[in-house]
Amino acid sequence: MAEYTLKVRRYQPESGEGAYWEEFKVELDPSLSVLDGLLQAKDRDDGSLSVRCSCRAAICGSCGMKINGQSGLGCKTQIGEAQDLADKRASTHSAAPGRGSDDGSISDSPGVAEAEEAAPILVEPMGNMPVIKDLITDMESTHWTKIRRVTPWLLPHGEPPEREYVVEPESMIDITQSMACIQCGACVSSCLSMEADPDFIGPAALAKAYRFVGDPRDAETKERLHDLAEDPHGIYDCTHCFSCVDACPKGVAPMDQIMRLRRKAGEDEIEDPHNGHNHEMAFVKIIEQKGTLDEALLQQESYAPGVKGKLKPTRGAIEGLGKSLPTVLRAIKSGKARSLAKLIPGIHPKLPGGAQDEVKAIYRHAREHNEEFNIYIQGEEDVEPEPDETEAEEKV
């Protein structure tokens, strides 16, 4: 048993007052969860403390919240670990009052612990969603609306089979990760793109979209990809920050699913109006030709691929280049970009002494041999066969 201080962000709409912090002292085993701590506080100190929960075993997905600024499930976060994190963060306060709220950084206000005293564990409602009461958020307005936005059901064509659809088990491997989602909203809470663009479809809904795009029974994959690539708040609005990957309690890795959607959209050569596909193709091509990044050429090719050949850049390309022009001018003025190679697309040097040919050979090899679309290796240690086992096999 140990004593912990839970510092909870509270809000009661009926009070007419704004949100505030309240500390609760709880006593429990370090291996128990932050949710257990909250329920103890509710039981012993204040019955009005509101939190959604049900299974307490990371299955139902009800108790999404932020703990020390990190989104996750209250029932899956051990209170002892939460204390360690709170202490670690408190150890870095050398100046400035604590402020802020999300991902990774210590949340709002007072936060700084007295010397010798354990830092409080900060508990807040999920981010990117309106708060209904205390730790209870309105998941309808952001989470569920966005989930429905991606048509989260199978769209097969033709007459349904007499019995069930039969698919090869291997063909489902690609979507098993996205099927593990329990709709807790932790990824949405942590999403740093959504923080800047609330209209972003977001990690949960896009992971759900991949669950159907990758399903061999779905017949409207192409339409789905077009839709998600063309939406200005779709797959190319993800800022690739890995917040959702760390937040997800079930290993769905939503960002990885978004990258798979992009890969599929790229394979289908879907031209999006946001230069997402152009940018990817330009990047890949430049490294094949130059080995390192030709920033000027990437800029030009992202907005207007092959512009020299076509002599007809699109309106979007002209706008895009126009908007980045002041940046380029500033770079010239400051001395950042005073060499020709940084200004004129295409004159960036190749790698020296035959190294570029080695890079090109790698491209050829990857193109010839790339059999797997998505490579699934989630960090399992490879088990090298014991020498005697190998020998035994060879003898057989």
Add this chain to the structure above:
Amino acid sequence: MKLAYWPGCVSRGFTTELHGSMAFSAEKLGIELVELDRANCCGAGVIAEHNQELADTLNARTFALAQQTGLAMMNICSTCQGAQSECQQRLDADSAYRAHINEALSGQGLEYIKGKDGFENKNFLWVLVEDYGLDQLASKVVRPLSGLRVGPFYGCYVVRPKDRLGYEQHPDRDIYLEKTIEALGGEVVEYDGARKCCGFPVITMNRETSLRQAGTHVGDAIDAGADCLVTPCPLCHLNLDMQQPDAAKIVNRDLDLAVLHLPQLVGLALGGEPKQLGMSKHIASTKWVEERLAGAAAPA
């Protein structure tokens, strides 16, 4: 200390001051850098988005080049760290896959060997804290950054995803910038954006979302009283510094906060002059940092 050094593309492109200040700091610290000048771009996650095997092979080539030197590898870019760690995770997880990737390198006389001589690829920040040591760093300081209030800005790819970036072994990697700032004699400014995204990865696709992220974090740091930010990622630098005037328009407020590369902050404490460290090439003025180091009082 001698390291195989991968500077990345951007430190030789739009942020040459990073490459230069790294050379300065390394010399002062007594770290010898063997530049991997035949190595290729890490792919920045974009090549992996296109074709994972291609990205894995390109980075296996870089690792193999580093292993040929017999030295540990160091990078100076959070994005390189993230993209390379992702590929290394896939390579290290499966010997059959590794053999397949090495087949593509065999014609070049190269091979990536898992764990060869304890092979690691570390950002300069990690090298400073884990291998060089903050005590030794502090002992080299000739101009303590006393009174300089520095906001850390990590860049996503050295803090997430935790299970790929060695946090099990090094759980404090997400507070190394704070520790380094303190070792150099500066004051850490806590603000909301330290571990958030600068927005750079979507600058081409969604300029407004991207610049709103950059502008918000810079603004939050200013509100918290920062004199400057420091980052181990040149791509973050592009969005936080080079794009700062445009970001200011998006968030509709005045910004103008200096953003230093990590080797510049280290270099200042080791006695480097701002111009020598390339600070005059920044877009957001670094004048205030110079004045603060010369003893100017913080504004009320």
